[in-house]
Amino acid sequence: MVNYGAETTTDEVLEGFNLNDRHFMITGASSGLGEESARALSSVGATVTMLARNPEKLEAAIKGIKANNPSADLRIGIVDLADLSSIRAYVDNFLQTETAIDVLINNAGIMACPLMRTSDGFEMQFGTNHIGHFLLTNLLMPAIQSGKNPRIVNLSSAGHTHADVNLEDPNFEKSEYNAWESYGRSKSANIHFTQELARRHGSYLQTFAVHPGVIITELGRHLTPELMEEMVERVKARSTSTDEAKQTGGLPFKSMEAGAATQVWAATTNDLQEHNGAYLGDCQVGVEGGNPSENGYLPYIYNETTAKELWALSEQLVQQEFPSN
Numbered sequence: 001m002v003n004y005g006a007e008t009t010t011d012e013v014l015e016g017f018n019l020n021d022r023h024f025m026i027t028g029a030s031s032g033l034g035e036e037s038a039r040a041l042s043s044v045g046a047t048v049t050m051l052a053r054n055p056e057k058l059e060a061a062i063k064g065i066k067a068n069n070p071s072a073d074l075r076i077g078i079v080d081l082a083d084l085s086s087i088r089a090y091v092d093n094f095l096q097t098e099t100a101i102d103v104l105i106n107n108a109g110i111m112a113c114p115l116m117r118t119s120d121g122f123e124m125q126f127g128t129n130h131i132g133h134f135l136l137t138n139l140l141m142p143a144i145q146s147g148k149n150p151r152i153v154n155l156s157s158a159g160h161t162h163a164d165v166n167l168e169d170p171n172f173e174k175s176e177y178n179a180w181e182s183y184g185r186s187k188s189a190n191i192h193f194t195q196e197l198a199r200r201h202g203s204y205l206q207t208f209a210v211h212p213g214v215i216i217t218e219l220g221r222h223l224t225p226e227l228m229e230e231m232v233e234r235v236k237a238r239s240t241s242t243d244e245a246k247q248t249g250g251l252p253f254k255s256m257e258a259g260a261a262t263q264v265w266a267a268t269t270n271d272l273q274e275h276n277g278a279y280l281g282d283c284q285v286g287v288e289g290g291n292p293s294e295n296g297y298l299p300y301i302y303n304e305t306t307a308k309e310l311w312a313l314s315e316q317l318v319q320q321e322f323p324s325n
């Protein structure tokens with residue numbers, strides 16, 4: 001395995017790759033890490049279908065990428081992950097014209113918003129970050145199954161340390177809402193989903209959950225000084241006595257190119273064949289009990305029972321069952 005780390009960039013990960021015959025689909029590609037992933041992958045020949053809910057914003061992102069790479073093969077898909085009918089309509093349409101996706105990167109996300117609900121009544125972070133991607137991925141499975149060495153990469157976060165999923169009250173109908181707890185639950189859900197995908201579909205696909213690091217993007221749009229303070233306290237509390245976040249009281253920030261590197265690595269490397277379903281950070285396989293600001297994770301994210309129960313709950317919420325393969 002090549003020795004990558006926190007500062008490795010997307011272009012370094014892709015050095016020597018020719019992705020001319022590969023089709024990637026990326027959610028939340030209108031900004032931040034999704035946009036950078038689309039730029040980097042298309043720069044080495046990949047066809048990239050960029051999904052977003054805001055067409056103007058997506059057009060602007062594409063214009064930016066094409067300004068430096070006019071031949072970039074970029075396609076557009078408009079889908080709102082906070083609306084199950086939008087997801088179903090998009091996939092119905094997509095499957096009529098396209099037969100294969102080689103790599104799906106479930107990158108879209110929303111963080112620490114006030115209590116809001118999706119069109120279908122789910123709490124917004126759980127509904128967007130997990131349920132929307134759960135439905136999108138499963139509906140796209142016929143195209144993914146037709147892909148060459150298919151992969152699914154799910155963006156998670158060190159924020160999984162804020163909370164595990166709550167299967168009794170996934171939509172904060174009984175418990176008091178807390179923006180960080182909600183984000184934590186949704187990012188833990190991304191990892192359980194990854195694990196269950198690996199169990200159900202691992203015979204023909206690879207799937208990984210990724211913590212990208214801390215990168216200044218529009219993800220912070222809902223942050224208030226109080227939420228920032230709460231986050232710093234939570235990070236300090238979860239840190240080990242020796243790690244950098246505890247010593248500095250801060251977070252090690254990454255550039256956009258280093259931030260998107262782990263998901264691009266997960267989407268393309270041949271080094272992870274023995275690690276299907278793994279949690280990754282800093283372009284490395286995750287370490288249980290390690291520093292969450294790097295590639296460390298809490299043990300509760302690897303729990304087969306929770307993963308199976310979350311899958312069953314998610315099927316119930318989207319009112320559709322998806323078979324194993």
Ligand SMILES: NC(=O)c1ccc[n+]([C@@H]2O[C@H](COP(=O)([O-])OP(=O)(O)OC[C@H]3O[C@@H](n4cnc5c(N)ncnc54)[C@H](OP(=O)(O)O)[C@@H]3O)[C@@H](O)[C@H]2O)c1
Nearest residue numbers: 028030032033080081082108109155157214215217218219
């Ligand atoms: N940045 C970090 O430090 C960090 C750390 C850990 C994990 N992550 C994860 O990395 C991923 C990418 O985040 P980012 O930092 O690149 O943030 P970002 O710049 O805010 O990008 C998020 C993308 O998701 C889209 N999105 C949000 N809600 C959506 C919906 N209902 N339907 C469709 N698209 C939707 C956004 O579109 P709009 O602009 O239209 O809302 C945007 O394109 C997220 O999953 C996040 O949890 C980021």
